[in-house]
Amino acid sequence: MDTDSVFDLIPIFARASAVTVWIATTSIFFAFTIGLLFSIALFFKTPVLKSIVHAYVAFFRNTPSLIQAYFVFYGLPKVSVQFNSYTCSIIVLSLIGGAYMSKAIYSGIKAISTNQLEIARAMGLSKFNMVVHLIVPQALSISIAAITNNSIFLTKEVSAMKIILLPEIVYQAFAIIGLRTDLTIPVAVLTVASYLLILLPMSYLFSRLERKIRFAEFGG
Amino acid sequence: MHLTIRNLKKSFHSNVVLDDINLDIKQGEVTVIMGRSGCGKSTLLRCMNGLEQIDAGEIYLHDTLITKRGSNDAHWVDIRKRIGMVSQSYDLFPHMNVLKNMILGPMKVEKRSKKEAVQDAVRLLERVGLSDKITAYPRELSGGQKQRVAICRALCMHPEIILFDEVTAALDPAMVREVLDVIRSLQNQGLTLIVVTHEMEFAEKVADQIVFMDNGKIVEISTPRQFFYSPQTVEARRFLNLPIDDAILK
Ligand SMILES: Nc1ncnc2c1ncn2[C@@H]1O[C@H](COP(=O)(O)OP(=O)(O)OP(=O)(O)O)[C@@H](O)[C@H]1O
Numbered sequence: 128m129d130t131d132s133v134f135d136l137i138p139i140f141a142r143a144s145a146v147t148v149w150i151a152t153t154s155i156f157f158a159f160t161i162g163l164l165f166s167i168a169l170f171f172k173t174p175v176l177k178s179i180v181h182a183y184v185a186f187f188r189n190t191p192s193l194i195q196a197y198f199v200f201y202g203l204p205k206v207s208v209q210f211n212s213y214t215c216s217i218i219v220l221s222l223i224g225g226a227y228m229s230k231a232i233y234s235g236i237k238a239i240s241t242n243q244l245e246i247a248r249a250m251g252l253s254k255f256n257m258v259v260h261l262i263v264p265q266a267l268s269i270s271i272a273a274i275t276n277n278s279i280f281l282t283k284e285v286s287a288m289k290i291i292l293l294p295e296i297v298y299q300a301f302a303i304i305g306l307r308t309d310l311t312i313p314v315a316v317l318t319v320a321s322y323l324l325i326l327l328p329m330s331y332l333f334s335r336l337e338r339k340i341r342f343a344e345f346g347g
Numbered sequence: 348m349h350l351t352i353r354n355l356k357k358s359f360h361s362n363v364v365l366d367d368i369n370l371d372i373k374q375g376e377v378t379v380i381m382g383r384s385g386c387g388k389s390t391l392l393r394c395m396n397g398l399e400q401i402d403a404g405e406i407y408l409h410d411t412l413i414t415k416r417g418s419n420d421a422h423w424v425d426i427r428k429r430i431g432m433v434s435q436s437y438d439l440f441p442h443m444n445v446l447k448n449m450i451l452g453p454m455k456v457e458k459r460s461k462k463e464a465v466q467d468a469v470r471l472l473e474r475v476g477l478s479d480k481i482t483a484y485p486r487e488l489s490g491g492q493k494q495r496v497a498i499c500r501a502l503c504m505h506p507e508i509i510l511f512d513e514v515t516a517a518l519d520p521a522m523v524r525e526v527l528d529v530i531r532s533l534q535n536q537g538l539t540l541i542v543v544t545h546e547m548e549f550a551e552k553v554a555d556q557i558v559f560m561d562n563g564k565i566v567e568i569s570t571p572r573q574f575f576y577s578p579q580t581v582e583a584r585r586f587l588n589l590p591i592d593d594a595i596l597k
């Protein structure tokens with residue numbers, strides 16, 4: 128590595144941060160979608176689907192993401208299914224996040240009073256309308272804090288994808304230190320700085336969203 | 348006859364909750380159902396709009412059998428449009444303001460236009476003295492106000508029958524009055540009201556017939572005057588804390 132000064136490291140970290148942000152936001156989006164659909168399936172106790180969702184959640188919450196990524200990236204090509212490290216990262220993180228989001232949103236749904244849903248039934252409201260107008264808005268506003276935590280967790284979990292050569296922040300940091308041990312301290316500082324630059328604004332945006340949802344949904 | 352119940356039976360597992368219920372409810376009348384806690388009053392109401400599946404017997408709305416075997420929620424939607432329900436716990440949707448609570452059913456179930464639904468809601472709120480609460484959220488309302496909104500929400504659907512299940516049970520006395528006044532005001536509008544309540548004074552003044560239940564059975568159906576002043580059964584006399592004379596015991 129022909130890096131002469133600490134300043135030459137900055138563009139490397141900027142690019143790596145961009146990779147982390149891109150993989151994280153995409154995975155959060157898919158994880159949220161999976162979580163929403165699966166928690167609704169759990170709520171309606173759809174027989175077969177329910178067992179599948181439980182097994183899925185149990186599997187992804189109780190195995191290390193490192194191993195999951197390793198398997199998808201190096202294992203699946205053995206049966207001729209091959210993804211590049213970007214696609215592979217998004218798949219693995221979306222599935223892990225989906226498991227966590229399912230749990231979070233489902234506990235939000237369970238917190239909705241059953242009396243309320245019963246009176247909706249007595250009004251003749253269809254299941255679809257109950258989901259759209261009553262269940263989803265309330266479940267999200269109840270579980271928004273957990274959704275925030277999961278999103279921050281997923282963003283940090285992008286670093287586990289270094290094992291499948293995703294050029295994200297920690298991967299780059301290790302690569303540089305491997306070649307230039309004298310840069311250990313500036314690299315460590317830049318790594319921490321990169322995460323703070325990503326996660327602090329993200330936390331801020333989520334807390335804004337949280338306040339907004341709570342305000343809109345429950346009248347301040 | 349508006350609502351007719353014939354030989355209705357309902358059990359939860361081995362617990363027989365409704366045992367051979369027969370009841371005729373006339374259009375435009377107020378039927379008050381009374382009885383001890385656990386005697387099956389709520390379950391009876393819940394059978395009328397299909398929230399509980401009955402085990403045997405029939406319920407007719409006018410002459411239409413509404414309790415066909417194996418009928419699903421879709422079948423009940425049409426009936427639920429015609430039979431409103433208000434419960435003890437108000438059950439307003441906490442994430443919606445008063446107006447949205449009221450127009451959800453008309454718009455989504457009856458497919459009426461928003462404009463029409465809003466006009467209706469505004470008119471109803473005015474009638475119960477809550478015009479200034481139209482944009483308030485449920486948690487900003489008192490219990491009595493919540494219950495009046497819940498009644499308006501049921502009225503928005505233009506039901507023919509409204510089931511009231513102990514709607515004043517959770518309210519303190521001052522608020523009981525304001526809610527009962529609203530129910531009384533519905534009496535003269537051709538609405539058929541079926542009211543489960545422990546409010547004796549209200550029952551006496553407003554009811555056309557009193558249905559007294561005990562242990563899953565209807566033991567007495569009578570006029571308020573007869574029920575409160577000369578009840579025919581031991582169970583009713585006990586319930587009303589009246590002396591039980593030997594003549595009846597025989
Ligand atoms: N979903 C249910 N599963 C099992 N048992 C039930 C269920 N709902 C009601 N019961 C039982 O049925 C009986 C009648 O209950 P119900 O709620 O109809 O009584 P109630 O007359 O409305 O009483 P209260 O005045 O306390 O409201 C009770 O013994 C109750 O435990």
Ligand SMILES: [Mg+2]
Nearest residue numbers: 388389390512
């Ligand atoms: Mg009851």
